[in-house]
Amino acid sequence: MMIFPTMELMDGRCVTLDKGRLDEPMVWHVDPVETAKSFAAAGAEWMHITDFNALQGNSDNVELIEEIIRTAGIPVQLGGGMRSRETIETWIDKGAGRIVVGTLAALDPALISDLAKHHPDQIVLAVDVWEGQVMTEGWRQAGAFDPSSFIAAFGSDPFAGIIVTDIDSDMSDVEAQLGLISKLASEAKSPVIASGVVRGADDIARLKYINNISGALVGRALFRKTLTLEDALQVAQPQPEPVAEFL
Structure with missing residues (x-):
């Protein structure tokens, strides 16, 4: 299972948000470029x-993200504000390894299907769920889709992955989040990447045994130091199958 160490950027700083509330960011006093390099150094x-x-329509972080893409030493999966073909293809041209789309997929699914076919293994579908509905506009707008129907509408389009976030489940209720994620993973044609469920190594250990879960975003736990990236990567590795000894 792939671990994606995750960095959320606001005004050039690393932050985490509580249920997507942009007005109440938790700011982490670290250098984003050096932090990105440390992800690569950890493996x-x-x-x-x-x-x-x-997401709010401004480009204040563009130069910082460009620097991270150039210097991190590992490919970047980038999301936030991807509202047009031009924006998506510009970031691909700038070297982003994958582009995450959510709102645009709800507004113009035909465009996203076309982009997935033209850029195989580079387009990631974001499915953010609140009270059983897919959310758009950075978790601020309820869509008209339930997550199963939303994913099914894209059929076998060649997404690099589908990121599933259960927004309304509290982090203390990981069982409920895992239930939603495992259900959608069983229905999806593309591999699913879990978001918002990793507090520690045990959560990774459980995720890697769910069918069609290919990865997990891990951010808050790293910044809070409840989990090291080295430990996360180690736990995510497949365990060798026991081999019977023949006498």
């Missing part, structure tokens, strides 16, 4: 960035 094969400024 991560990918990292994930969400640009909260882009």
Whole structure:
């Protein structure tokens, strides 16, 4: 299972949000570029960035993200504010390894299907769920879709992955989140990446045995130091199957 160490950026700083509330960010006093390099040094094969400024329609983090893409040493999966083909393809041209789309997929599914076919293994579908509905506009707008129907509408489009976030489940109720994620993973044609469920190593250990879960975003736990990236990567490795001894 792939671990995506995750960095959420606002005004050039690493932050985490409580249920997507942009007005109450928890700011982490670290250097984003050096933090990205540390992900690579720890052995991560990918990292994930969400640009909260882009979600609000401004480009304040563009130069910072470009620097991270150039210098991190691992490919970047980038989400936030991807509202047009031009924006998505511009970031692909700038070297982003994968682009995450959510709102645009709800507004123009035909465009996202076309992009997935033209950029195989580079488009990731974001499915953010609140009270059984897919949310858009950075978790601020309820859509008209239930998550199963939303995923099914894209059929076998060649997404690099589908990120599933259960927004309304409290972090203390990981069982409920795992229930939703495992259900959607069993229905999806593309591999599912779990978001918002990793507090510690035990959560990774459980995730890796759910069918069609290919990865997990891990951010808050790393910044809070309840989990090291080295431990997360180690736990995510497949365990060798026991081999019977023949006498």
